[in-house]
Amino acid sequence: GLGVGAAYLVRSLVEGAFFLHLQIPLDWPTLASGIGIGVLTALIFGLVPIAQASRVRPIAVLREDAGGARLSWLVTGALFAVLSLLFVGLSTLILQDVLTAALVVYGGIALVVVMAGGFGALVSLIARLPVYERPRATIILWLLPALLALGATATGLYFVTQRISQINLLTLTGGLPTDVKLTLAAGGLALLLTGGAAVYALATLADVLVMFAPRGAKTAIMLAYRNMGRQRTRTTATLTALFVGVFAIGMILILGQGIKDTINNTLGTLFAHNVFVVTATGKQAETLPLLNAAPGVSAADTVAATVTRVRPTQLAGRDIADVLAELGTGTQGIAKRNTLLLTLSIAQGYNVGSCNPHDLPDIAIDYGRNLTASDAGTGAVVVNDLLRADPIHLREGDTLTVTDPNGVVTRTLTVVGFFSRSGTTDFVPGEVIGDAGEIAPLGGSFARDIYLLKANTQQIPALRTYLDQTLPTAQVVSITDLNQIIDRILNNLIVMLTAIASLALVAGLIIIANAVALAMLERRREIGILKSVGHTSRSILAMVLIENGVVGLLGALVALLLVVGAVLALSTFLFRVTLTINAPLVGGILALTVGVTLLIAALVAWGATRLRPLEVLRYE
Structure with a gap:
């Protein structure tokens, strides 16, 4: 039931993040396999302590001897081996490959063992710190x-x-x-x-x-240190589980926030224009004065373009069908053909003959030259530099023949330069850029006029109101709109991943609660002795809180340090961009983890620390 509920929760989060509609088939084989795996997993984990306890002889308990430990460890190892095979089988069902599943499972086990060894060494060192x-x-x-x-x-x-x-x-x-x-x-x-x-x-x-703390606090801290060392295996397991949860959540939140901030900052400075207006073609003479008179718009920076769909027929004197056939077959061939057709299917025209540099987009020319006033009416174009690469090998002077979508109007265009998307600071929807007088006739009903505006960010709401009144049929998009869309998508994605990663943190908190409960049960005699020599319930509770607070702080601190290092490494070596680290977010995750750990420890230990010494002696 919990598994089905979790599946519906994850489905809802995925639908919200990616705007999808997903179905969850609840067929009997899937449900039966899930129930079977759950029962077997619970049985194997339950058999581990049973097998360990069954191998201990009564005389060993009385003498506090470790007799029978060798056989117990062998049985425990065999049970965990069976458990690992069970998870390999489950991973095989998901990944559809036995070798990959085995690598994932046993690689994960090796990683957990390494982390547990490191935490064990860290716990041993801290437990030996003198007060x-x-x-x-x-x-x-x-x-x-x-x-x-x-x-x-x-x-x-x-x-x-x-x-x-x-x-x-x-x-x-x-x-x-x-x-x-x-x-x-x-x-x-x-x-x-x-x-x-x-x-x-x-x-x-x-x-x-x-050293500068009160004597009572020193005693509580010293006992907390020693208790951590007494149950090193349990403390190490708790630290490892807590580390995994905090690392997963921290990585998602900190990396996601860094990516979101970087995208927002980049969008704000990437384009030379920040508002784009789309209207029907053929009315630039009436539309431009209205746009230049809009509030907050810099009229000198306004750029008008005509964008249309075209159909390529020849490339460098060769039939487009022959060019596509040379791109190969299969998945890669289809992808190459689609990319080429998409690159050649959108043309963009500007008022090249105006001699005004603001009438051309701010594009980065990698090869050849940009358009000039002398190119007006000549069919000269600049195209995306992807067409220079293998296997097209287009060069300056080659021709491109295109028609309108209906095949009525035909133009032969001459390539004079190649522009790069990476260095372009303007919004350029077309991959073929030329004179509007040559491009506009190819559009027909598919052509649209796009106006690139540079507007004062604070006056964009007033600009929208003005455009709604003067150009009610125009479509208006701003960089602010793009920021909001990206923020919404990233926020939904972060919420989805955080909800899934929270399951690991919840497991770690449950382990902490279980560890505190077991420790209180095992220390009943110790608590009674401490109370009989003058310790109060408050001081004993403080000892428990310090012990578990240190555990929570260690796990969260190591996890967040590694998250910060991993984010910096990814930004430097993989993304090649600067991702910011949100310090308040890091501090909030650390404080929240420690606070929740202390709260759970206090709730579990509250009753045990209030036992009277007489009750403990009667229990013994």
Whole structure:
């Protein structure tokens, strides 16, 4: 039931993010397989503690001996091996490939084992931190190794990132070479070690500040440290689960916010014009004065263009059908043909003969030259530089023959230059740009006039009102509209991914609650003794909160440090753009994680810390 409910929740989130309508088929084979996998998983996880307990002899319990541990570990290992095979089978059903499924499952297990080992070492080191009563020289003996470890790992990370910066991942095709894979793996390991070293260095520095705390607080902190070390396996498992949840949510939120901010900032500076007006063709003489008189519009920067659909018939003197046939068959051939037809099917005309540079778009010419006043009425055009590449190899001086969509009007155009999309700072919908006198007759009913306006951002609402009154049939689009559309799509996507990733965080919080409950049950005798020697319920609860607060802080801090490092690495080496890190968002995730961890620990431990010593003695 919960699985079906989660499926409907995810479906709703996906539909909202991508504006789709999805169906969830609830057939009996799917439901039966899901129930079977759930039962088997629960059974295997339940058998692990049962198998461990069944191998312990009574005399070992009385003597607090570890007898039978070898056989218990063998049984535990066998059960987890069966569990891994179960997940391989489930992954195979999803990925439709046994080898890929095995790599995903066992690669994930290896990654979890490595993280657990790192967290185990971190817990052991923090559990051994001394609580100082007064300043001592031994403080340096703890601080110096922590700072040296941080410096060594940071240096290693620097050299690895320098090596990665020499690799352009976007140009690699056909899979990553082995040396690149090893370099990326070394970078991930260096980032992980640097994050752990940074957290340990912060812990040693914070431990120095504990020296100035009241005596009661020092006692609670010391006991919390020791309790973390006593149950290292449980603490490590809790840290690992919490780390996975915080890392997943943090990566989605911080990376998503960075991408959204970068897109918004880029759109604001990418185009030379920020408002686009689309009207029926043939009325530029009446429309231009109205637009130039609009509030907030810079009349000197207004550009008018005619955009129309055309049908290419010949390219460089060759029939277009022959050119398309040479692009090959199969999926790649179809994609190449569609790209070529799309590139040649939209033409854009400007008032080339006006001798006014503002009547031409701000495009970046890579090869050849741009249009000039002498090109008016000659059929000279500039085209997208993709047509220079293999297998078209179009060159300056080649001709392009096109007709209107109905095949009535024909024009032979001459290529004089090639423009690049990457360097263009104007909105250019057409891939073939020429004189409006040559392009407009090809349009017929398919032609539209597009006006590029540079308007004051603060006056865009007033501009819309003015256009609604003067040009009621015109379509108006602004950069602000694009920002809002992109923000809505990205926000929906972030909400969807965050909701899915929250399941991992919820699992980590459940593990924390379970760990606190087990710890309170195991420490009933200890709590009774502490109360009998003068500790209050408040001080014992403070000890529990400090212990679990440190666990929550460690897991969240390591996760967020790695998230920040990963986002910076992605922006530098993969995206090749600057992604901003939202510091308040990082701080909010950290504070929320620690706060929820403390709340759960307080709710679970509240009753156990209020037991009277007499009740504990009777229980024993």
